[in-house]
Amino acid sequence: MTALLDINGLTIDIDRDSGPARVVDGIDLSILEGESLGIVGESGCGKSLTMLSLVGLLPNRIRATGGTAHFAGRDLLRLSPAELRKIRGAQIGFIFQDPMTSLNPVMRIGDQIAEALIYQTGLDKPAAMAKAGDLLELVGIPSPRERLMAYPHELSGGMRQRVMIAIGLAGSPRLLIADEPTTALDVTIQAQIVDLVRDLKDRLGMSVVWITHDLALIAGLADRIAVLYAGTVVEDAPVDLIFERPTHPYTRGLLASLPTLTDRPMSRLPSIGGTPPEPGRRPAGCPFAPRCTLAVAACQTEVPRLRPVAGSDPRHRAACFVTAKEGAAA
Ligand SMILES: Nc1ncnc2c1ncn2[C@@H]1O[C@H](COP(=O)(O)OP(=O)(O)OP(=O)(O)O)[C@@H](O)[C@H]1O
Ligand SMILES: [Mg+2]
Numbered sequence: 001m002t003a004l005l006d007i008n009g010l011t012i013d014i015d016r017d018s019g020p021a022r023v024v025d026g027i028d029l030s031i032l033e034g035e036s037l038g039i040v041g042e043s044g045c046g047k048s049l050t051m052l053s054l055v056g057l058l059p060n061r062i063r064a065t066g067g068t069a070h071f072a073g074r075d076l077l078r079l080s081p082a083e084l085r086k087i088r089g090a091q092i093g094f095i096f097q098d099p100m101t102s103l104n105p106v107m108r109i110g111d112q113i114a115e116a117l118i119y120q121t122g123l124d125k126p127a128a129m130a131k132a133g134d135l136l137e138l139v140g141i142p143s144p145r146e147r148l149m150a151y152p153h154e155l156s157g158g159m160r161q162r163v164m165i166a167i168g169l170a171g172s173p174r175l176l177i178a179d180e181p182t183t184a185l186d187v188t189i190q191a192q193i194v195d196l197v198r199d200l201k202d203r204l205g206m207s208v209v210w211i212t213h214d215l216a217l218i219a220g221l222a223d224r225i226a227v228l229y230a231g232t233v234v235e236d237a238p239v240d241l242i243f244e245r246p247t248h249p250y251t252r253g254l255l256a257s258l259p260t261l262t263d264r265p266m267s268r269l270p271s272i273g274g275t276p277p278e279p280g281r282r283p284a285g286c287p288f289a290p291r292c293t294l295a296v297a298a299c300q301t302e303v304p305r306l307r308p309v310a311g312s313d314p315r316h317r318a319a320c321f322v323t324a325k326e327g328a329a330a
Pocket of ligand 1 (some may be wrong): 047
């Protein structure tokens with residue numbers, strides 16, 4: 001299978017008065033046609049900036065400074081703003097975290113979806129309104145055509161997030177990027193949104209990137225998981241292997257901090273001590289070494305690259321001098 005999106009050695013720097021500070025440090029990621037990729041990692045590790053860089057939406061003073069990101073054969077990092085505008089929405093759709101800030105509160109939702117459709121597809125207003133009703137039906141909103149007339153505040157949080165998904169799908173994108181789209185919702189609604197996106201992915205044959213802090217939530221949707229730490233991919237594997245054979249010490253820490261059914265409600269979760277490096281203050285060697293209980297001398301001086309995990313599936317890779325070869329003798 002060919003990759004729809006292939007990111008190689010992506011670096012992103014923040015332009016500070018004191019000089020550039022690196023936040024994304026050589027990310028390698030690829031997404032196959034029809035595949036769903038979960039991206040996990042703690043706050044500040046560069047998940048959102050990585051995705052925003054693809055469609056030319058990085059904030060002021062933050063720039064992609066190296067690497068390539070081929071999408072359907074073209075390097076997105078080298079396209080003009082006008083070319084990227086054509087790709088946004090039409091080929092790469094986005095869903096963001098908080099529908100209350102992304103939806104216009106004084107505009108009926110039908111008009112908002114129709115606006116996206118007119119922009120993406122050039123439909124006229126009546127055709128766009130009809131299609132907007134179809135999209136609301138597709139994302140599972142009851143009485144979809146009546147709902148076109150509603151304002152955002154008249155819908156529940158989960159329904160608003162479904163409207164955001166409808167807008168994300170308006171241009172029939174080949175890739176849908178969801179950046180923590182359920183964080184503001186309660187747990188049962190989160191699960192419904194995950195199910196909806198999985199169902200839509202299968203029906204529409206698109207690829208999905210789903211960014212989250214929540215490894216357990218993503219398990220039901222993702223074919224593959226990439227674990228980010230301090231602006232690099234530290235592990236990348238089919239979802240089952242992330243749970244059955246977590247290899248990078250950071251991934252193991254993330255899994256250890258998941259609540260299990262046997263935990264007593266008030267028992268404390270084990271967590272990873274320390275904090276990730278600040279942008280621009282990366283240690284010389286492995287960025288996780290200062291927090292890692294397994295670190296050896298090489299970890300302090302050399303940056304480990306993603307490499308196949310010994311004795312595992314060929315698609316399972318981890319960036320660790322110590323654990324990636326653990327299974328070699330077995
Ligand atoms: N507009 C900005 N100006 C300055 N620094 C920024 C800006 N946006 C992000 N950063 C910094 O870049 C780093 C990566 O940010 P990013 O938003 O990609 O993190 P994230 O992994 O999406 O985190 P979260 O899980 O909190 O959304 C962070 O350390 C953050 O402080
Ligand atoms: Mg983010």
